[in-house]
Amino acid sequence: MRVLLIDTALSLCTAAVFEGETALAVRSEPMFKGHQERLAGFVRDVMAEAGTGFDGLDRIGVTTGPGSFTGLRVGLAFAQGFGAALGRPVVGISTLDALAASIAPDARAPGAVAALIDARRGQVYARLWCDGVAAGPAEALSLAAAAARIAALAPDITLVGSGAPLLSDAVPGAVVVDLPGPAPEALARLVVAADPRRAPPEPQYLRAPDATPPTRLPGQPRVQARS
Incomplete structure (x- = not known):
């Protein structure tokens, strides 16, 4: 199966x-x-280097977050546009799942894995696994809540992702793998194995955006505060 992968989430x-x-x-x-x-430009370059035409692709894979709001929109819109134009399925893969799958076997502790993305504001996006089985859904957690959840999971654990260093002191003995994003090889494995019907390319937002909508339209007068 020949796949095009796109990751702009982090x-x-x-x-x-x-x-x-x-x-x-x-x-x-x-x-x-x-x-x-x-x-x-990146897509053009990799297609040329791979020596294949776009009609030679079987499916397109894209990360769905959590991650940057702008980055997610860029990658998802691009992947969905290509999929529609080519008539190929577009598979969405969780960024946290892809991070967990990116750990090399010789770089992990036996047992549990915590995929962690620095969400700023004293939070991480997190998903935990024990012996390869997800311990729950992806969540936005405070650092204290994430540390407690991890400590209760298993004595031997690997922390992976940009949020891993934030919790290394709170989880003594953890193996820390600080990755800026999923490894393409891991993303490819997940995309090839996925059922497109169960992996839609839909963004995974775990909290509201930091930006707030304007309180008035352009040209509208400001509302004077009452004394």
Whole structure:
């Protein structure tokens, strides 16, 4: 199965083409903003390097978050547009699931895994696994709540993702794997294995956006506060 992968959820902009779990071409660069300007060029480059036409793709995979609101919209809109134009299924993969799948076997503790994304404001986006089985859904947790949840899960645990260093002191003995985003190889495995009917490309937002809508339309007068 030949797949095009897109990941713009966190601090990377990644496009890749895989044949099953074999990388044909990968382009990934650290990027906190500007995904919209770079993504199309990355896709063009990896398709050319892979030596395949767009009609040779079997499906498209994209990360669905949690992550940056803007980054998620860019990646999801791009993937859905390509899927519609090519008539190919678009598979959505949780960023937390992809991070957990990115840990190399020799870099993890036996037992539990906590995928953690720094959500700012004293929070992390988190999902926990024990012996490969999810211990619950993805959640936005305070650092204290996340530390308590992790400590209760298992004595040996691997923390992965940008939120892992935030909890390393609170979880003594944990193995910490600080990744800026999912590994393309892990994302490819999940996309190939997924059932498109059960993995829609829909954004996963675990809290409201930091920005607030305007209180008045352009040109409207300001409402004077009553004394």
